[in-house]
Amino acid sequence: MKQFSVTAMPGFAFIAILGFVLLYVPILTLVTYSFNGAATMTSWGGFSWRWYGAAWANVDVQSATIRSLVIASWATLISVVLATPVALATTRTAAFKGQSFIYLYTNQTLVVPEIVPAVALLIFFAALKTWTGYQGLAYLIAAHTMWCIPLAYLPIRARLEGMDLSLETAAADLYATRWQTLRHVTLPLLMPGILAGAMLCFITSLDTVVITEFVKSAGQETLATYMLGQFRRGITAEINAISTVLLMLTIVLLFAFFFLTRKRAA
Amino acid sequence: MTPNQITPASLNPAQRQARADARRNWLLSAPALLFLTAFATLPFLGVLVYSFLTPGQYGNVVWKFSTDGWVGLVLTHDVFDDTLVWADAHLTIIWRTVRLASLTTLITFVIGFPMAWFIATRPPRTRAFWLFLITIPFWTNLLIRTFAINEVIRNEGLINSVLMDLGLISSPIAMIYSDGAVLVGMGYAYLPLMVLPLFAAMDRFDMRLLEAGYDLYASRLTLLWRIVVPVIKPGIIAGCILVFIPALGAYVTPRVLGGGKNMMLGNLIDLQFGQGRNWPLGAAISITLAAVTLVAMLVILRVTTRPAER
Numbered sequence: 001m002k003q004f005s006v007t008a009m010p011g012f013a014f015i016a017i018l019g020f021v022l023l024y025v026p027i028l029t030l031v032t033y034s035f036n037g038a039a040t041m042t043s044w045g046g047f048s049w050r051w052y053g054a055a056w057a058n059v060d061v062q063s064a065t066i067r068s069l070v071i072a073s074w075a076t077l078i079s080v081v082l083a084t085p086v087a088l089a090t091t092r093t094a095a096f097k098g099q100s101f102i103y104l105y106t107n108q109t110l111v112v113p114e115i116v117p118a119v120a121l122l123i124f125f126a127a128l129k130t131w132t133g134y135q136g137l138a139y140l141i142a143a144h145t146m147w148c149i150p151l152a153y154l155p156i157r158a159r160l161e162g163m164d165l166s167l168e169t170a171a172a173d174l175y176a177t178r179w180q181t182l183r184h185v186t187l188p189l190l191m192p193g194i195l196a197g198a199m200l201c202f203i204t205s206l207d208t209v210v211i212t213e214f215v216k217s218a219g220q221e222t223l224a225t226y227m228l229g230q231f232r233r234g235i236t237a238e239i240n241a242i243s244t245v246l247l248m249l250t251i252v253l254l255f256a257f258f259f260l261t262r263k264r265a266a
Numbered sequence: 267m268t269p270n271q272i273t274p275a276s277l278n279p280a281q282r283q284a285r286a287d288a289r290r291n292w293l294l295s296a297p298a299l300l301f302l303t304a305f306a307t308l309p310f311l312g313v314l315v316y317s318f319l320t321p322g323q324y325g326n327v328v329w330k331f332s333t334d335g336w337v338g339l340v341l342t343h344d345v346f347d348d349t350l351v352w353a354d355a356h357l358t359i360i361w362r363t364v365r366l367a368s369l370t371t372l373i374t375f376v377i378g379f380p381m382a383w384f385i386a387t388r389p390p391r392t393r394a395f396w397l398f399l400i401t402i403p404f405w406t407n408l409l410i411r412t413f414a415i416n417e418v419i420r421n422e423g424l425i426n427s428v429l430m431d432l433g434l435i436s437s438p439i440a441m442i443y444s445d446g447a448v449l450v451g452m453g454y455a456y457l458p459l460m461v462l463p464l465f466a467a468m469d470r471f472d473m474r475l476l477e478a479g480y481d482l483y484a485s486r487l488t489l490l491w492r493i494v495v496p497v498i499k500p501g502i503i504a505g506c507i508l509v510f511i512p513a514l515g516a517y518v519t520p521r522v523l524g525g526g527k528n529m530m531l532g533n534l535i536d537l538q539f540g541q542g543r544n545w546p547l548g549a550a551i552s553i554t555l556a557a558v559t560l561v562a563m564l565v566i567l568r569v570t571t572r573p574a575e576r
Contacts (some may be wrong), residue, residue, distance in 0.1 A: 008387070012383050013384055016381045017384075017424075020381070020399060023454075026418045029423075082297050085297065090295070090418070094284060094287065096289060108306060111507075112511070112556055113514055113515015114514045115536075115555065116313075116552050117309070119535060119549065120312060121309050123549070124312050125307070142305050143305065146303070190295065206407065214539070222351075228409060228522075232393060241303065243409075246410060247407075252471070256400070258394075
C-alpha cells in the first residue's frame, strides 16, 4: 500500500505488530508446553497428550472444576436476575431523582482492586460462619455475584440504550399491559444483551481468584485457586493443560459473545 | 424516595406519572442495591471498624478499641528498646506498589496507544480480526496470563533456552523473582485493558479532522498531540484507570513472579490475614489501598481534564 494516508503514524504499525507478537508468544509457549511429553518442565520430550490425561484423571481437578462451574452458574444467574431490572429502570425512563446514584452504586465494585472486597468479605463471612455454623458454597456464590453484577448490568444497559421505544409504544397502543409488553416485546429484544452479560459474568467468575482465595472454607478449591496452589509447589505441565482448556473455553465464549452483540447489517 | 409533602391530588397527571415511574424504577433497582449493600458496602464499613480493634492471638480480632493497626502501617516497635521507629519494610512495599503500578500504566500506554491506533485505522474487514486478537487476552484468566509470561522469563523458559541454544549465554539469566519480572508480568497482563478503551475512543474519532489539520500544515506529531489526544481523552482516562487500579491492588502477579520477597500491598494484606495474624493492620492497609485508589483516580481525572479548561 503506497497510497498516501494521513492516518498512518510513523512507527505505529511496527510497535503495534510487535505488541501483538509480545501478547501471543507467551500464550503460545504455554500452550506448547502443555503438549510436552517430558516428565519435567526443563526439557522438551516430544508431543504428547499425557498432561491432559493426567489432569482429566486428577480427582482434585475434577472436584475443583465442578465447584467452579457450579459457582459460576449460580453467580451468573443471580447477577443477571438482579441487574436486568436495574438496567430497565435506568434507561427507558425520563430522568428521575437518584438515577445517577443507582448507576454509580451498581458499578461500585468496578473501581476497587479485587483485594479490597476480598478482605471485606473475609471479615464479614468469618463472623457469619461462626455465628451460623454454615460453611457451604453460598458464601462464594454471594461473593462472586457481588463482583459480577456490574458486568451483567453494563452490556444489558448498552443493549437497551440501542433499542428504540417504538415497538413497546406500539404494544402499549394495542392495549398490552406493562407486564405483557415486557414479557413479549422487551425481553425477547433484550435477550442478546442478557446473554452477553451472562457470558461476561461466567468468564469473570471462573477468573476470580483473589476473592475466592480469601472467602473459601477449607476444601473449597476452585480451578483458579487450585492452579495457584499447585504453582507454589512447583510448576507442572498439568497446569498448562488446564490453562489451555480454560483458554479454549474463553475463546469459544467470546466467539458467541461477538456473534450476539455484532451490529445487525441494516 | 422522599416522603410526599404535596398530596398527589395537587399534581397534574404528567407529574403524577413521573412520580409513579420514579417509584417503579427504585423498586426495580432495589434487589440489586440491597444485595450490593449487604455484600459490598457494609462489609467494607466492617473493614473500617476492624482496623480500630485489637488483634486476636490466633487471628481475627478482640473487640477492644485500638489504633495500633493504623500506627503499624508506618511505624513499628524497635526490637531492642521498644521505641517507635519507621516501619521500613512497609514503606518499601508502599513505594514499590505505587512505583510499579505507575510504570505499568506508562508502559501499557506507550505500547497500547499505537496498537489501538493500528486497529482503529484498519479497513472494516480486517478490523474485527485485530480486535478479536486483543479481546482474547483481555478476557483470558489473569492467572493464565501470568503463568504464560512465567513460561517466557523463568530460568528454563523461552528466552533462556533460546539464548542458550544460540550459545550466547552459558547459564540462565535470572529474570524471575525480581521487581523487573513483576513489572513485565503486569505490563503483559494489563496491556489489553489499556488497548480496548483507547480503541473504543479512536473508533469514534472522525479521521477527516486529521485531513483538515494536515491541510493546515500540521506535522503528524502535532496532529496526534493537538487533535487526536484531546478528542480521545475519555478513552485515555478510562484506559489508565482500568490499568492503574488493578495494578495497585495486584496480588497474583507479584505472588507468582515476585516470589515472596518482592511483595506489593496486596500480598502484605494477605500476609496480615494469614501468618501475620494481625487483622486490624491488614484492615488498615486495605482501607489505605482503597483510599490511594480513590485519590489516584481523582488525580488522573484532574490531570487529564485540565488542558481542556485552558
